[in-house]
Amino acid sequence: MEARLQALRRTPLSLPLPWLGAAAVALALVLLLLATRAGLDVAAYWAIGLAFGVILQRSRLCFAGAFRDLVLSNDGRLMRAIIAGLVVATLGFSLLMARFVPDPSFGSLPPGAHVLPVGFSTIVGGVLFGIGMVLAGGCISGTLWRMGEGYLNSWVAMLGILVGLSAAAHTWGWWWQNDIQYRSAVWLPARLGHGGAVALVVAALAGSYLAILWWETRSPRLASAPPRKVTPPALGVRAQLRQGWNAVFGGNGWPYLVGGVALAVLNLFSYAFQHPLGVTGELSTWANRGTGLFGASVGPLIGTDRFSGCNLVAGGSWLTASTTLDAGLVFGAFTAAVLAREFKLRWSRRKSRYPQLLVGGSLMGYGAGLALGCTIGAFFSSVPSLALSGWVFAMGLLGGAFVGVQIIRRLA
Amino acid sequence: MQIDVRGEMCPYPAMKARAALQRLPAGEGLEVLTDHAPALSTVPWEGAKQGFTFSIEVVGPGEWRIRLERASTADDASQVAHEIARRAAELSGE
Numbered sequence: 001m002e003a004r005l006q007a008l009r010r011t012p013l014s015l016p017l018p019w020l021g022a023a024a025v026a027l028a029l030v031l032l033l034l035a036t037r038a039g040l041d042v043a044a045y046w047a048i049g050l051a052f053g054v055i056l057q058r059s060r061l062c063f064a065g066a067f068r069d070l071v072l073s074n075d076g077r078l079m080r081a082i083i084a085g086l087v088v089a090t091l092g093f094s095l096l097m098a099r100f101v102p103d104p105s106f107g108s109l110p111p112g113a114h115v116l117p118v119g120f121s122t123i124v125g126g127v128l129f130g131i132g133m134v135l136a137g138g139c140i141s142g143t144l145w146r147m148g149e150g151y152l153n154s155w156v157a158m159l160g161i162l163v164g165l166s167a168a169a170h171t172w173g174w175w176w177q178n179d180i181q182y183r184s185a186v187w188l189p190a191r192l193g194h195g196g197a198v199a200l201v202v203a204a205l206a207g208s209y210l211a212i213l214w215w216e217t218r219s220p221r222l223a224s225a226p227p228r229k230v231t232p233p234a235l236g237v238r239a240q241l242r243q244g245w246n247a248v249f250g251g252n253g254w255p256y257l258v259g260g261v262a263l264a265v266l267n268l269f270s271y272a273f274q275h276p277l278g279v280t281g282e283l284s285t286w287a288n289r290g291t292g293l294f295g296a297s298v299g300p301l302i303g304t305d306r307f308s309g310c311n312l313v314a315g316g317s318w319l320t321a322s323t324t325l326d327a328g329l330v331f332g333a334f335t336a337a338v339l340a341r342e343f344k345l346r347w348s349r350r351k352s353r354y355p356q357l358l359v360g361g362s363l364m365g366y367g368a369g370l371a372l373g374c375t376i377g378a379f380f381s382s383v384p385s386l387a388l389s390g391w392v393f394a395m396g397l398l399g400g401a402f403v404g405v406q407i408i409r410r411l412a
Numbered sequence: 413m414q415i416d417v418r419g420e421m422c423p424y425p426a427m428k429a430r431a432a433l434q435r436l437p438a439g440e441g442l443e444v445l446t447d448h449a450p451a452l453s454t455v456p457w458e459g460a461k462q463g464f465t466f467s468i469e470v471v472g473p474g475e476w477r478i479r480l481e482r483a484s485t486a487d488d489a490s491q492v493a494h495e496i497a498r499r500a501a502e503l504s505g506e
Contacts, residue, residue: 060450065422072423075457137421146421150474153421221460222483252452252468252476337474344474346447348419405423412427 020343024335038319041274045321048270049328050335052277055266056145057336058248059259063375064133064142067401074219076212078256082380083209085260087202089384092268093276094198097189097386104189104197109308112275114382116309116372116389119183121175125371125378126396127403128363133375134404135360136160140374141279143361144326148333152347156354160361165280165287167362168369169298169312175370176303185307186388197386204391205383249340267381274321276385278377279329280310280368282322287365288313310377312369356411371396414443417451418475425451430458433480444478445471452476 028050035043055061059081066078097110109115116122133139136157138146143161146154188197234240254262267277288297304311337343348354368374371393373382379397382390415432417425425446432442442464444455455478456466464480471477 060453062422062450065450065454068423069454073426073454073457073461075454077453077457134423137423151421219461221457222463222465253449256453342449342474344447344472346419346474348421350419408423409427412424 021335021339024331024338028331028335035324039321041321042319042324044273046324046328048266048277049325050332051266052263052325053145053148053329053332053334054336055259055262056141056329057149057333058340059254059256059262061256061259061263062138062142063380064137064139067130067397068134068405070212070215070398071402071405074216076216080209080212081256081260083205083212084257085264086380086383087205088261089264089267089380090198090201090205090386092264093271093384094194094386096271098194101189104187104194107190109185109187110385112271112308113187113385113387114276114278114309114373114377114390115185115187115385115387116307116378116382117180117183117185118389118392119179121179121370122389122392123396125367125369126393127367127400129367129371129374130397130400131404131407132164132360132363132365132367132400134401134408136357136364137360140283140364140368141329141376144279144329145333148330149337150343150345152345153353153357156357157361160358161283161365161368162287162290163358164362164365164367165284165312165369166291166365168366169284169288169301172298172301172312172369181303188386188388201383201386249336263380267384275308276377276381278310278373278381279326280374280377281313282320282326284369285313285316307372309382310368310373352411367400413437413440414445416445418445418447420446421448422450422454426454426458429455429480433459433462433464439482441479441481444480445475446478447475449474452478456480
């Protein structure tokens with residue numbers, strides 16, 4: 001009896017998933033239809049957000065893990081997939097930017113591209129973000145995706161992120177006056193021409209890829225994955241459909257490389273439509289609304305209109321394209337998790353994890369505020385924009401991840 | 413030996429698996445019960461560094477059991493033989 005009770009207690013909270021999955025898909029489509037009334041961009045970014053969430057959930061493309069595992073376990077698989085995605089995005093972005101700005105030496109920046117100022121704020125932001133994402137077990141996009149997958153931990157981390165973004169907004173003036181206003185946004189084509197900039201960035205990405213391969217060999221391991229199960233031949237349309245379904249929603253998820261390239265293509269779609277992917281700016285609006293409840297909201301922030309990135313935003317309307325992008329990410333990840341039968345409400349049993357998540361989230365939020373973006377906006381969208389800022393931010397992230405790993409080893 | 417790391421997020425499942433592998437009695441395998449999908453990739457990586465092969469079993473919605481077994485040299489030899497046979501078949505156009 002006792003054993004049965006225990007087994008019952010261990011049984012996860014399970015829902016009738018197929019019905020829930022169908023309902024989630026239907027709701028996503030209804031909301032898409034409703035969103036078209038608010039504007040084409042609101043609807044388009046809802047759809048892009050959904051795809052964003054599905055890609056992240058299915059491929060487990062964790063940007064925090066990419067930096068952390070390099071340091072922690074000489075594991076560069078995630079980072080190599082991200083680099084492959086960056087190559088695809090760089091080639092695509094550069095074609096678009098060459099159309100927007102035929103003569104880059106003229107001094108104008110391509111509209112929408114994430115060419116951000118490079119200063120101490122970029123490095124400090126990157127380091128704080130890097131420490132925070134390791135402590136919180138995921139970066140900002142990772143937190144959004146896991147919120148949809150049923151991680152209560154990630155909801156706690158999000159609270160921390162909002163606190164950090166709010167703190168960044170309240171101290172923005174100081175950073176602007178002492179650092180950011182003197183810094184320029186370095187766009188590589190302005191100095192090297194389109195061709196030279198693309199060649200340099202692709203060569204740097206290829207070099208990073210090779211360096212990571214070398215780094216991985218420093219800890220020898222078995223070469224192998226176990227032999228893959230042989231797929232039985234598909235007899236008939238039903239079996240074909242089932243195999244197709246399983247390729248997307250079955251198994252243990254997509255290979256990282258598929259996720260990296262898919263996210264790069266989505267980023268290209270997003271830029272072709274309006275601007276590259278970024279999730280932070282909208283969250284800062286929400287953070288400001290939250291502090292507004294306590295009468296501590298900030299007004300318009302000086303200088304944030306000078307750069308296009310995930311800038312801190314003081315206010316704005318409730319239903320915008322960036323709202324639907326973030327909401328779509330969470331809902332897309334939820335839908336994918338349900339369809340893949342991976343949705344589960346889960347939380348840490350260790351109480352000490354919750355302060356760790358809050359502190360990690362706050363550091364991340366503050367770092368993202370300073371750097372005008374997170375691993376998506378200030379890195380995955382900035383490197384393909386042929387901006388120097390993406391590389392500097394990435395160096396900061398790597399340094400921060402190193403510090404974060406030292407901390408986390410003591411918190412095990 | 414079995415460890416239950418449900419509720420833990422990266423990097424804890426892999427770190428705990430690494431520690432458990434290091435104090436694993438000779439001849440034994442390790443089972444890691446997790447509800448964190450990224451662990452399906454990081455835990456086998458830790459195992460591979462210490463000479464373990466893996467298999468993954470779905471236990472329930474969002475729950476998996478990862479089995480890590482010591483790779484014996486005999487296994488390696490049979491894998492090599494299998495690979496050679498596969499390539500031979502490929503070359504002869506079957």
